[in-house]
């Protein structure tokens with residue numbers, strides 16, 4: 243018997259960031275939404291635990307697995323479960339990746355959360371959401387969001403460092419195009435550049451709430467305080483952003499700390515047209531997808 247689950251990507255449709263606390267982490271407010279675009283995680287019983295990560299032929303961009311397996315967030319999630327239950331879980335884990343690593347779509351974070359939720363179900367561990375989220379928070383600031391997303395809450399207002407989550411209504415899914423600019427953007431350095439550019443930053447929670455309350459969202463409405471720092475840290479990303487904006491003549495946004503860019507389309511058909519335009523004219527990898535609506 244195998245268990246297969248989609249491990250979604252996330253978008254920060256709104257991201258407001260404050261100056262770092264004494265511990266160096268940044269308080270934030272973000273409207274986070276999971277997408278149909280996903281990695282696929284499979285669990286099978288085996289003699290011993292193992293992990294196989296590979297990129298699918300329809301991945302967004304060309305990537306290789308360039309991180310060691312003991313640093314893989316999926317593997318680290320399995321180790322946390324072993325620590326919690328006091329014994330190893332002999333699972334064969336396969337992750338088929340489409341989400342670009344270091345792309346601001348939270349691919350690795352989503353894989354970790356999917357492992358926690360799927361193994362809890364597959365092994366009948368009966369861990370509560372609170373326990374799953376406390377493991378999730380140890381693995382990364384974005385991981386708790388994916389626990390909610392996988393349990394039927396794909397749209398949330400995230401506060402604190404991103405781990406305090408309140409479901410946000412999202413009745414109408416958005417049609418989108420995700421674009422891989424060919425450059426990754428590591429999260430830590432982008433936050434450092436944010437500090438240099440915004441020494442007195444404060445979180446603007448009302449602006450994030452306003453966006454959640456102004457659905458359906460117009461294509462120019464998303465905002466992201468990390469967009470400028472991401473492009474400042476990586477001028478090549480700014481150039482790609484400009485090229486794409488010129489090509490499709492509408493606002494191009496950035497998710498998380500980058501580097502994935504995205505565009506809101508009128509409907510699925512327009513999203514497919516824009517994705518094809520970007521691929522044909524700019525030779526960049528682009529995929530049409532949707533946000534996941536409330537269930």
Ligand SMILES: C[C@](O)(CO)[C@H](O)COP(=O)(O)OP(=O)(O)OC[C@H]1O[C@@H](n2ccc(N)nc2=O)[C@H](O)[C@@H]1O
Nearest residue numbers: 266267268351382383384385403404429430433498499
């Ligand atoms: C940019 C976002 O994706 C927005 O959702 C997240 O804030 C990043 O979440 P993440 O990738 O899960 O981040 P983590 O793995 O927890 O942290 C990576 C690095 O980002 C910085 N970091 C992260 C979250 C936060 N609220 N403040 C920070 O300063 C820290 O330097 C940290 O060392």
Ligand SMILES: Nc1ncnc2c1ncn2[C@@H]1O[C@H](COP(=O)(O)OP(=O)(O)OP(=O)(O)O)[C@@H](O)[C@H]1O
Nearest residue numbers: 309314315343344345346347348349350351353498
């Ligand atoms: N299962 C995994 N999938 C992808 N990357 C992983 C995984 N496990 C560990 N990593 C490492 O974590 C880094 C960040 O991966 P991730 O896909 O979460 O980036 P991200 O989308 O930029 O995340 P965020 O938006 O949370 O900053 C990768 O560059 C890679 O070195």
